[in-house]
Amino acid sequence: MANNEMPNKIEATSSRSELYREIVPSYFVGGIRPGFIETIAVTVRSNLVESAVLGKPQKMEHIEEICIKLTPIEAKNLKDWLKDILSEYEKQFGEITTSKE
Known part of the structure:
Protein backbone atom coordinates (compact mmCIF):
# COMPACT_ATOMS: atom_id res chain seq x y z
CA MET A 1 0.00 0.00 0.00
CA ALA A 2 1.37 3.41 -0.94
CA ASN A 3 1.74 6.09 1.72
CA ASN A 4 -1.21 8.13 0.43
CA GLU A 5 -3.68 5.20 0.38
CA MET A 6 -6.17 4.75 3.21
CA PRO A 7 -6.62 1.30 4.74
CA ASN A 8 -9.94 -0.41 3.94
CA LYS A 9 -10.71 -1.16 7.57
CA ILE A 10 -9.88 0.43 10.87
CA GLU A 11 -9.94 -1.88 13.84
CA ALA A 12 -11.75 -0.36 16.81
CA THR A 13 -11.67 -1.86 20.28
CA SER A 14 -12.94 -0.78 23.65
CA SER A 15 -11.80 -1.64 27.11
CA ARG A 16 -12.11 -0.37 30.65
CA SER A 17 -9.24 1.52 32.23
CA GLU A 18 -7.53 -0.10 35.20
CA LEU A 19 -8.40 3.13 37.05
CA TYR A 20 -12.13 2.85 36.23
CA ARG A 21 -14.47 3.13 39.21
CA GLU A 22 -18.02 4.16 39.94
CA ILE A 23 -18.89 7.11 42.15
CA VAL A 24 -22.16 8.72 43.19
CA PRO A 25 -21.43 12.46 43.23
CA SER A 26 -23.07 14.66 45.84
CA TYR A 27 -22.73 17.71 43.60
CA PHE A 28 -20.75 19.24 40.75
CA VAL A 29 -18.74 22.46 40.55
CA GLY A 30 -16.94 23.91 37.59
CA GLY A 31 -16.72 26.65 35.07
CA ILE A 32 -15.60 27.68 31.64
CA ARG A 33 -12.12 28.16 30.28
CA PRO A 34 -11.03 29.10 26.76
CA GLY A 35 -11.72 26.03 24.64
CA PHE A 36 -13.39 23.84 27.24
CA ILE A 37 -15.94 23.46 30.00
CA GLU A 38 -14.74 21.93 33.25
CA THR A 39 -16.73 20.12 35.93
CA ILE A 40 -15.55 18.50 39.13
CA ALA A 41 -17.57 15.69 40.71
CA VAL A 42 -17.58 16.05 44.51
CA THR A 43 -18.68 13.48 47.07
CA VAL A 44 -19.47 14.21 50.71
CA ARG A 45 -18.53 11.75 53.41
CA SER A 46 -19.20 11.84 57.13
CA ASN A 47 -18.22 9.88 60.19
CA LEU A 48 -21.82 9.74 61.40
CA VAL A 49 -21.59 6.15 62.69
CA GLU A 50 -18.31 6.77 64.54
CA SER A 51 -19.77 9.97 65.93
CA ALA A 52 -22.96 8.29 67.17
CA VAL A 53 -21.33 5.10 68.46
CA LEU A 54 -17.97 6.32 69.72
CA GLY A 55 -18.88 9.89 70.59
CA LYS A 56 -16.30 11.35 68.20
CA PRO A 57 -16.89 14.86 66.88
CA GLN A 58 -18.94 14.76 63.69
CA LYS A 59 -17.04 15.58 60.50
CA MET A 60 -18.10 16.12 56.91
CA GLU A 61 -15.49 15.84 54.19
CA HIS A 62 -15.99 17.15 50.64
CA ILE A 63 -13.81 15.12 48.26
CA GLU A 64 -13.08 16.20 44.69
CA GLU A 65 -13.23 12.85 42.89
CA ILE A 66 -12.59 13.73 39.25
CA CYS A 67 -12.31 16.73 36.95
CA ILE A 68 -13.86 16.33 33.52
CA LYS A 69 -12.88 18.78 30.79
CA LEU A 70 -15.16 18.87 27.76
CA THR A 71 -14.86 20.74 24.50
Whole structure:
Protein backbone atom coordinates (compact mmCIF):
# COMPACT_ATOMS: atom_id res chain seq x y z
CA MET A 1 0.00 0.00 0.00
CA ALA A 2 1.37 3.41 -0.94
CA ASN A 3 1.74 6.09 1.72
CA ASN A 4 -1.21 8.13 0.43
CA GLU A 5 -3.68 5.20 0.38
CA MET A 6 -6.17 4.75 3.21
CA PRO A 7 -6.62 1.30 4.74
CA ASN A 8 -9.94 -0.41 3.94
CA LYS A 9 -10.71 -1.16 7.57
CA ILE A 10 -9.88 0.43 10.87
CA GLU A 11 -9.94 -1.88 13.84
CA ALA A 12 -11.75 -0.36 16.81
CA THR A 13 -11.67 -1.86 20.28
CA SER A 14 -12.94 -0.78 23.65
CA SER A 15 -11.80 -1.64 27.11
CA ARG A 16 -12.11 -0.37 30.65
CA SER A 17 -9.24 1.52 32.23
CA GLU A 18 -7.53 -0.10 35.20
CA LEU A 19 -8.40 3.13 37.05
CA TYR A 20 -12.13 2.85 36.23
CA ARG A 21 -14.47 3.13 39.21
CA GLU A 22 -18.02 4.16 39.94
CA ILE A 23 -18.89 7.11 42.15
CA VAL A 24 -22.16 8.72 43.19
CA PRO A 25 -21.43 12.46 43.23
CA SER A 26 -23.07 14.66 45.84
CA TYR A 27 -22.73 17.71 43.60
CA PHE A 28 -20.75 19.24 40.75
CA VAL A 29 -18.74 22.46 40.55
CA GLY A 30 -16.94 23.91 37.59
CA GLY A 31 -16.72 26.65 35.07
CA ILE A 32 -15.60 27.68 31.64
CA ARG A 33 -12.12 28.16 30.28
CA PRO A 34 -11.03 29.10 26.76
CA GLY A 35 -11.72 26.03 24.64
CA PHE A 36 -13.39 23.84 27.24
CA ILE A 37 -15.94 23.46 30.00
CA GLU A 38 -14.74 21.93 33.25
CA THR A 39 -16.73 20.12 35.93
CA ILE A 40 -15.55 18.50 39.13
CA ALA A 41 -17.57 15.69 40.71
CA VAL A 42 -17.58 16.05 44.51
CA THR A 43 -18.68 13.48 47.07
CA VAL A 44 -19.47 14.21 50.71
CA ARG A 45 -18.53 11.75 53.41
CA SER A 46 -19.20 11.84 57.13
CA ASN A 47 -18.22 9.88 60.19
CA LEU A 48 -21.82 9.74 61.40
CA VAL A 49 -21.59 6.15 62.69
CA GLU A 50 -18.31 6.77 64.54
CA SER A 51 -19.77 9.97 65.93
CA ALA A 52 -22.96 8.29 67.17
CA VAL A 53 -21.33 5.10 68.46
CA LEU A 54 -17.97 6.32 69.72
CA GLY A 55 -18.88 9.89 70.59
CA LYS A 56 -16.30 11.35 68.20
CA PRO A 57 -16.89 14.86 66.88
CA GLN A 58 -18.94 14.76 63.69
CA LYS A 59 -17.04 15.58 60.50
CA MET A 60 -18.10 16.12 56.91
CA GLU A 61 -15.49 15.84 54.19
CA HIS A 62 -15.99 17.15 50.64
CA ILE A 63 -13.81 15.12 48.26
CA GLU A 64 -13.08 16.20 44.69
CA GLU A 65 -13.23 12.85 42.89
CA ILE A 66 -12.59 13.73 39.25
CA CYS A 67 -12.31 16.73 36.95
CA ILE A 68 -13.86 16.33 33.52
CA LYS A 69 -12.88 18.78 30.79
CA LEU A 70 -15.16 18.87 27.76
CA THR A 71 -14.86 20.74 24.50
CA PRO A 72 -17.89 22.96 23.89
CA ILE A 73 -19.11 20.44 21.28
CA GLU A 74 -18.81 17.51 23.69
CA ALA A 75 -20.52 19.56 26.42
CA LYS A 76 -23.48 20.17 24.08
CA ASN A 77 -23.54 16.48 23.13
CA LEU A 78 -23.58 15.56 26.84
CA LYS A 79 -26.38 18.07 27.51
CA ASP A 80 -28.47 16.60 24.69
CA TRP A 81 -27.80 13.04 25.86
CA LEU A 82 -28.72 13.91 29.46
CA LYS A 83 -31.93 15.62 28.29
CA ASP A 84 -32.92 12.51 26.31
CA ILE A 85 -31.98 10.02 29.03
CA LEU A 86 -33.73 12.05 31.76
CA SER A 87 -36.87 12.21 29.65
CA GLU A 88 -36.79 8.43 29.28
CA TYR A 89 -36.13 8.02 33.03
CA GLU A 90 -39.14 10.19 33.90
CA LYS A 91 -41.36 8.21 31.51
CA GLN A 92 -40.43 5.03 33.35
CA PHE A 93 -40.15 6.21 36.95
CA GLY A 94 -42.03 9.51 37.25
CA GLU A 95 -41.14 13.17 37.31
CA ILE A 96 -37.89 14.20 38.96
CA THR A 97 -38.25 17.21 41.25
CA THR A 98 -35.33 19.28 42.47
CA SER A 99 -34.94 21.75 45.29
CA LYS A 100 -35.06 24.57 42.69
CA GLU A 101 -38.64 23.70 41.73
